[in-house]
Amino acid sequence: MEAISAVLPGLTASATGDPSEGFPGGQFMGNMLASIGFDPSLLVKISVTITIFASMFGFLSNAWEGISQMSRFFSENFISSATIRSTDEAYVYIMRFLYAHNISTDSRLFGVTCRRNQMNPNYREHAKWNGQDAENEVDGDGFNIVEDSLGPKLKYNAAPGFSHFWYKHRLFLMQRKLKDDYYGFEEPEVDLTLISIGRSPLALRCLLEEARAEYLRDRQSNTLIHTIVASYPPNWSVGYPRPPRSLDSVIMKKQDKERLLKDMKEYLAPNTVHWYHKHGLPYRRGYLFYGLPGAGKTSLTMALACELNLPIYCLSLASTMMSDDNLLGLFGKLPKRCIVLMEDIDSAGIDKRPGPGGRLYTALTSQDEEDDDEDHAEDIRKREERKKLQLFKSESTVTLSGLLNAIDGISSHEGRILIMTTNYRQLLDDALIRPGRVDMEIKFEHADIEVLEGIFRGVYADPDDLPDFIRGKEKMTDEEYMRRYHEKLNKLAHEFASRVPSGKFSPAQVQGYLLGHKSDPEEAMDCLDEWLESKVDEINQLEEAEKKAKERLERAAERKIKELQKKKKERLKQERQEKEEEEEEEKARKEKEVEAAAEAEKEKRNKGGLGKWLVRRDTS
Known part of the structure; x- marks a missing residue:
């Protein structure tokens, strides 16, 4: 009680009922608390506890601030850090x-x-x-x-x-x-x-x-494929690896493959960039792969990237987030050595004019678009074919001028290889595929004898996949087994290519059939006639349908040509009539001017004669 009195004597005094030592009102409060059975000394204990905790909190706060300052000092002077997003x-x-x-x-x-x-x-x-x-x-x-x-x-x-x-x-x-x-x-x-x-x-x-x-x-052992990240603005992904693909696995004409690979290696040679700059040429190279679908355009790009150890940057112009500015920004972020792949460039739907919904082919924008009377017949036929394919095109906000500026504008990227693929080369704008933007074109056609043999050998090239292909393997040496294996494989490949009609099937169709018999080439040969019978009928029907469609297209183009010729004749006739009317009006105007001049002269003479007569009369 003495300790409590020393801390708060006034409250103690009021609790004991001594008004001389209490604070004003203390006795009254003490009496009131005592009347309800509450010990006033508890207030003193609570106050002391609160005071102690407040003191401790203030001490800890000051101590924590000191620790934080020491931590900042330590981190600024005695540690190193690196932050990566x-x-x-x-x-x-x-x-x-x-x-x-x-x-x-x-x-x-x-x-x-x-x-x-x-x-x-x-x-x-x-x-x-x-x-x-x-x-x-x-x-x-x-x-x-x-x-x-x-x-x-x-x-x-x-x-x-x-x-x-x-x-x-x-x-x-x-x-x-x-x-x-x-x-x-x-x-x-x-x-x-x-x-x-x-x-x-x-x-x-x-x-x-x-x-x-x-x-x-x-x-390094894989090919990196970079796509566009759906961010704002769009950016390239870090790339995901694809297993390497050998160039030998792409079956196409050997001459085209060697020509293409030689051109790319020459372009990527260390001294080539100096040669380009010395001659004032932009260091860029472009290629166009065109032809029927399933012929190996994308596969060839993958194999070339693996052969040249280059990453692939896939760019889709049909993306809804693509615009001229975004396209230029993506080209600006490309590394010095890479392959930019634009697949199905014809279906991107890019127009020469800016604005949403534009198309590469202005004629596709509207079926009611006015035709130029001076267009050649071939231009009209091409325009009619574009109209036929209008429904297969997608919308894009990229304009042709924006695409051309990204490809070879004054601020465009140098050092890259651009590969564009399309199924319809004839639909591409001439400005897009002119020399300088497209330096080499590779056409992919139906499989001929050379391609058919290559596909067959490629599917069955690994002897480990065909353990029963050569009987008596255990009695042969490895060299003899490999020799007999390749002899038999070449014989079957030659027979396969001779039985399959040349120029009828795409490489993808032939490969798809062989993959159904990938473990037994002899079975593939046995089932070949049945497959050919079904497929040839189907191909003939498709060819007949395409022939009829082409005839309809030709007739539509001829009608359009006749309409334009008729309109041109009518326009020329109308222009001649208008010219004749203008000449007649001009002739009539001149005749009126002559008559008016004669009338004025006559009136002038009449006035001159009357004046002389009046003068003579006055004189007389």
């Missing part, structure tokens, strides 16, 4: 590096997502290194298996926060921080910060360089 390719380097060195990126605090619902190609690339779980299987192409027999599998990602790992006897800290400003249809962006103790950033840089080197070396 998940949208950058360097993030993929680090995640692959941690995965390869068995450095855990998982934790007991983790996020869960269904792998299949991630739309961002960048996410799909680094997802297989973003958290290690027991079910983290990888298929033959290096991609995560995202489904099992039940459906989509779950992906476990490390939660935001700090973690640590040791590398080369050195401690590294790692912080993952999620960005809040992301759209729900894709993986949120992550800021990954690596921290090392010490003022020198050399350890961090060495780790980053090693991660980059390991990643790129791992990718």
